[in-house]
Amino acid sequence: MEPVLRRIDLTTLPAEQELRALLPRPAVDVAASLPAATELIDAVRERGAEALLEQAERFDGVRPDAIRVGVEVLTDALASLDASVRSALEAAIERVRVGSTAQVPPPMIAHLGEGAEIELRWQPVDRVGLYVPGGKAVYPSSVIMNVVAAQAAGVASIAVASPAQAEHGGLPHPAILAACALLGVDEVYAMGGAGAIGALAHGVPAIGLAPVDVVTGPGNVFVAAAKRVVAGTVRVDAEAGPTEILVIADDSADAELVAADLVSQAEHDELAAAVLVTDSVELADRVDASVARRAAETPAAARVSAALAGEQSAIVLVADLPAAAAVSDAYAPEHLEIVTRDDDAVLARVRHAGAIFLGPHTPVSLGDYAAGSNHVLPTGGQARRVAGLGAATFLRPQQVVRYDRAALAEVREHVMALAAAEGLPAHGEAIEARFTDASGEVR
Template sequence: MEDVLRRIDLTALPAEQELRALLPRPAVDVAASLPAAAELIDAVRERGADALAEQAERFDGVRPAAIRVEAQALADALDALDADVRSALETAIERVRIGSIAQVPPSMIAHIAPGAEIELRWQPVDRVGLYVPGGKAVYPSSVVMNVVAAQAAGVRSIAVASPAQAEHGGAPHPTILAACALLGVDEVYAMGGAGAIGALAHGVPAIGLAPVDVVTGPGNVFVAAAKRVVAGTVRVDAEAGPTEILVIADDSADAELVAADLVSQAEHDELASAVLVTDSADLADRVDASVARRAAATAASERVTASLTGEQSAIVLVADLESAARVSDAYAPEHLEIVTRDDESVLAHVRHAGAIFVGSQTPVSLGDYAAGSNHVLPTGGQARRVSGLGAATFLRAQQVVRYDHEALAAVRAEVTALAAAEGLPAHGEAIEARFEEGR
């Protein structure tokens, strides 16, 4: 049988930079989409709701009757929500809330010297805009991940944007609306793509949309480009591109389970990346055979096959599991699974990944829904430098400085000396003023 996943032989590992170049990646160029994204954002800044309606008609095939979703539509969507789906969402909300609250750092006080202290406290931003994509699937789980993290941080004002759906009269998908209602979010907009990101960042007064401080949420390449365009105006999370899974496995792994997890992520998109890194050629053969069967049998077979046979997916053969960890770190996957005889030993060698799933009973799809972790994660190697979405995304660290007179006196000479050295004498004079007679 012909291999589904191409093979890359890295049993002799090259240097770091060369290694990164050899690893599979989708051909996604955010920079190439910047001009188009900027043009769409400029249109929204200039013409507001009219531009958003035109963009919905152009890209989503429907012109919404109203961009802002009415409160009654949210309530109706929740009333009509399937009971099993509602229960599943409630479980996900409960678990993600626990995980998100745990991410909020405690306030700390550093005692610098007698009478001198610095308090580090964490303050939420006032207002956030959360993007929930449309496209090939419906993502109420992304509503949960975005909203719960913001709520756990203490954000008081939340706006959600999701593309208009032609089959639902120009409103976002009703399951998206129901998830918003379940979470108590009543500010929801039928708008998508780069225009939605621009609207959240700059505001659209005519529809009551005030600018936000932070924009988060996954999306396509134009959403990623739009985030880059507005990054000087608002804080944004990572540019989430096509999803990625990298599995480190040895010959003890169940090939059927590994294959099932690779296929599960390939289901998202034709550009999704599915990568197995193993020191076992036999496991590689068994996984590939299982992938072929599962790809042919799954509902989204055409999409899955396109993902698995694309240049972004592969089986990488390495000499040992320490080398596998090096390959994973060079790749810096969005999702990393570790399925070996000694998972914790492999984990100890890993540094770069958006989220890590340890053991055969911890599949990535668990993290997509109800693990309690957040599924909005950095892709395209960004996990080397940024974190996934969480409560911290919506928090700012503040330093509160407290000195009494004696503590200030203890560093009086040092401050005035440095001020003079920097040519800023008034800085020193502000210190000296506190020691003038009568004060």
């Protein structure tokens, strides 16, 4: 049987820059989509709701009766939700809320001396816009990940945008609407793509959409490009490209479980990346055979096969597990699974990953729904420099400085000297004014 996944032999590791160039990546160029995204956002800024309606008709195949979803529609969607799905969503909400609340840092006070302190407190932004995609699959779980993290941070005003669906009369998918209702979010808009990102960032007064402070949520390449366009206006989370899974496994791993996890991520999209890094040729062979069988049997066989055959997916052979960790760090995966004899030893060597899943009973699909972690994570190597979505995404650290007269006196001469050195004499005078009266006498 022909191998499903191409193989990359890195049993001799090159230098890191060369290593990064050798690793499998999807061919996605966000920069190439910037002109189109800018044009769509400019149209929304200039023509508001009419531009959004035209874009829905053009890209989603339907012109919504209204962009703002009525509260009664949200209520009806929740009432019609399958009981088992509702129960699963409620369980996921509870677990993600626990995980998100734990991310909120407590206030801290740094004492610099008697009467001198700096308090660090964390303030939520006032308003956020959360994007939930509606392409090849429906993602009520993404509603949970976005909304619960914002709520845990203490955000008071939340707007959700999701594309209009032709099969649902121009409304977002009912499961997305039900999830919003379950979370108490009643500001929901039927709009998608780059135009929706622009609408959230700049506002659309005609439909009552006020601008937000932060825009988050996954989406396609045009959504990623739109985030770049509006990044000077609002804060955005990481650009979300095609999903990625990288599994570090040795010969102790169950090949069937590894294969199942690779296929589960390939199910998302033809550009999804599924990568196994192993020091065992035998495991590589067994995983490849299992992947071939599972890919043929899964309902999304065409999509899965395209993802696995793509240049973004591969089995990478390395000399040992330290080398596997080095490869993973060079790749900086969205999702990293570690399935070895000593997972903690491998974990100790890993620095760059969006989220890490340890052991044979912690698959990435658990993190997608009910682990309590957040599944909105950096892709395309961004995990080297940015974090996944969480409560911190919606928080700002703020310093509160308190000095009494005696504490100020201790640093009086230092401030005066630095103010003089920088040619800012009024800075020094502001200090001196606190120690002299109107006649110039020391108080």
